[in-house]
Amino acid sequence: MSLLFIRHPRETDLALFAGGELGPLSRWRIERHLQACGECQEAVAGFFHLQSELSGLADLPLLDWNALANSIEARVRVEVPREEPASPRWLHRPSVWQVGLASATLLCAIAIVRQWPGDQEDSASPVALSQAREASSPSTPRSPGVDRVEPSGAESAVPPDADQPDALAEAPLVFRDGAAEEGLNREAEADLATSASGSSRQQQQAQFADANASRANAPPSQTPRAPDISAQTPPGAEGVRKAPAQKGAEERLESEDRLTAASALSLGQDVAEPAAGGDRARGAEEAPAEAQRRAAGPTAVLRTADESASSSRADRPAVVVTGALNESPAPAKKAEAQETPPGRRVALAAEYRAPARDARQEAELENTAVWPLQRGFTMLPAALDDPGVDVAVAADGWISIRTIDSRTGTITITDVY
Amino acid sequence: MEAERSPALETRASVSTDAEFIELHMRRVFRLIYRVVGNVPDAQDLTQEAFIKALSRRAQLKDPEKAAHWLGRIAVNTALDFVRRHKRITFEEIEKAPERSSESPEQAVLRHEQRAYMEDGLRLLSERERAALILRDVEGLPASEVAQHLNCSPATVRSHIANARVKFRRYMKGRKS
Numbered sequence: 258m259s260l261l262f263i264r265h266p267r268e269t270d271l272a273l274f275a276g277g278e279l280g281p282l283s284r285w286r287i288e289r290h291l292q293a294c295g296e297c298q299e300a301v302a303g304f305f306h307l308q309s310e311l312s313g314l315a316d317l318p319l320l321d322w323n324a325l326a327n328s329i330e331a332r333v334r335v336e337v338p339r340e341e342p343a344s345p346r347w348l349h350r351p352s353v354w355q356v357g358l359a360s361a362t363l364l365c366a367i368a369i370v371r372q373w374p375g376d377q378e379d380s381a382s383p384v385a386l387s388q389a390r391e392a393s394s395p396s397t398p399r400s401p402g403v404d405r406v407e408p409s410g411a412e413s414a415v416p417p418d419a420d421q422p423d424a425l426a427e428a429p430l431v432f433r434d435g436a437a438e439e440g441l442n443r444e445a446e447a448d449l450a451t452s453a454s455g456s457s458r459q460q461q462q463a464q465f466a467d468a469n470a471s472r473a474n475a476p477p478s479q480t481p482r483a484p485d486i487s488a489q490t491p492p493g494a495e496g497v498r499k500a501p502a503q504k505g506a507e508e509r510l511e512s513e514d515r516l517t518a519a520s521a522l523s524l525g526q527d528v529a530e531p532a533a534g535g536d537r538a539r540g541a542e543e544a545p546a547e548a549q550r551r552a553a554g555p556t557a558v559l560r561t562a563d564e565s566a567s568s569s570r571a572d573r574p575a576v577v578v579t580g581a582l583n584e585s586p587a588p589a590k591k592a593e594a595q596e597t598p599p600g601r602r603v604a605l606a607a608e609y610r611a612p613a614r615d616a617r618q619e620a621e622l623e624n625t626a627v628w629p630l631q632r633g634f635t636m637l638p639a640a641l642d643d644p645g646v647d648v649a650v651a652a653d654g655w656i657s658i659r660t661i662d663s664r665t666g667t668i669t670i671t672d673v674y
Numbered sequence: 675m676e677a678e679r680s681p682a683l684e685t686r687a688s689v690s691t692d693a694e695f696i697e698l699h700m701r702r703v704f705r706l707i708y709r710v711v712g713n714v715p716d717a718q719d720l721t722q723e724a725f726i727k728a729l730s731r732r733a734q735l736k737d738p739e740k741a742a743h744w745l746g747r748i749a750v751n752t753a754l755d756f757v758r759r760h761k762r763i764t765f766e767e768i769e770k771a772p773e774r775s776s777e778s779p780e781q782a783v784l785r786h787e788q789r790a791y792m793e794d795g796l797r798l799l800s801e802r803e804r805a806a807l808i809l810r811d812v813e814g815l816p817a818s819e820v821a822q823h824l825n826c827s828p829a830t831v832r833s834h835i836a837n838a839r840v841k842f843r844r845y846m847k848g849r850k851s
Binding site for chain 2: 273328
């Protein structure tokens, strides 16, 4: 009676039961069913027999396994490429995102360096900058590129370096020393600012070098006094250089490091803007002390133009800075300007190997009191014969030169690249 | 610290490693393929092809301990692709099977006939069903491993195995009747 209501399991379930692939619950149900169902028992027995027959197919034919292995190895050797020795991952070609990330990092680093506090003045608007400078030194108009602490009648006899084509060719230089130079440089700046925006720094430097060379023979007295460049230069024009705010010779003489560092930190742009003129009277008072300090400087990194010209090319360092410094009387200080000769020419040739120092420079640096200043600038106190010279050199090649004429007590700060 | 090996040594070591790898897995690979294709010449060619595929893609093998499973899957897929391409399965190597020393010539003939009949029955199955049945009932692999070789789920493999057994049992029943 009960068999009428028995529901037989599916044949596939019986097949899986015979093979042991069912789960415990299904297996229990089938086992329970098989106890009362002979038909299903027969089916399960047939599946067991089938499995035993299939296992008879497991016999392999007689084969020469060595020959088969050799033929497989031969084919594999021919068709499978050999694995290349592992090369360093950094030798692989960088992907696009890696290049982009590196570029972004570099740009950020450049932006951070340019926005350093020492250059904050550079980022200010020219008009505000000019006003700030005038506020700091209201009585003395700015002299472009030259901090004239003590104007005097002395005149440097060192000729300009125009007769050194190699030096000029190697390091085109912008000297913001005098009015004539400033005028020429400002013209070049204006041309550059209004010309194609893609002009490179090298082109600008070449133009400025040409300007420097052309004005080398011009009499200083004939060069007109140009107004402050900071008020005329377009705000967006790069390459306009603004010197640090001049707080007076007294402060500079009190803190030589700070002064030179400020001068050096103002480097980093293309064209030197005239620094605020110092208080000449105070500068005159402090000049002897400064000269004494300069006389104590151990070694000289700067050379005169003659020395530089006489040096061979092999001895010539990577960067040769040369140019002429012109001074002309400031219009607002007529009384003092009368004491100053109409023109004073100072020629300097500075040599500096920015990328790597050779043994000689290392020795010089060891014998020289080197103050590692912040932001990667290094100040090299150098004594160049009579006038004391300070050179603050930036890692990117910018050099700030401060010369002190021991005879006149004039401190000249020049920023060159 | 281990010294860096020269390229020549690297190549030699690679060749040696390849030879060891082939020798270690060749019989098993050949057997898997032979069960699917049913004849020695095709099985030999496909065994070579399977090893070439495996050694060309050896970088894909993350865990060396799973090399046997990985290679078995390549072998079965190679054999299945071959059967699918050629739409044929040839069991013609019965006479090459080793003779059992204990059986009489009559028994050997009967066994050969039985084998031929079974191999004919295997042709009635689909490729997947045949492969699943052979790997499970002939090679004795567990259902989960068969699923790995066939690159499908265990439930699908169980379905293939059950259907193949049912079909094959009906086929064998017809012969007896």
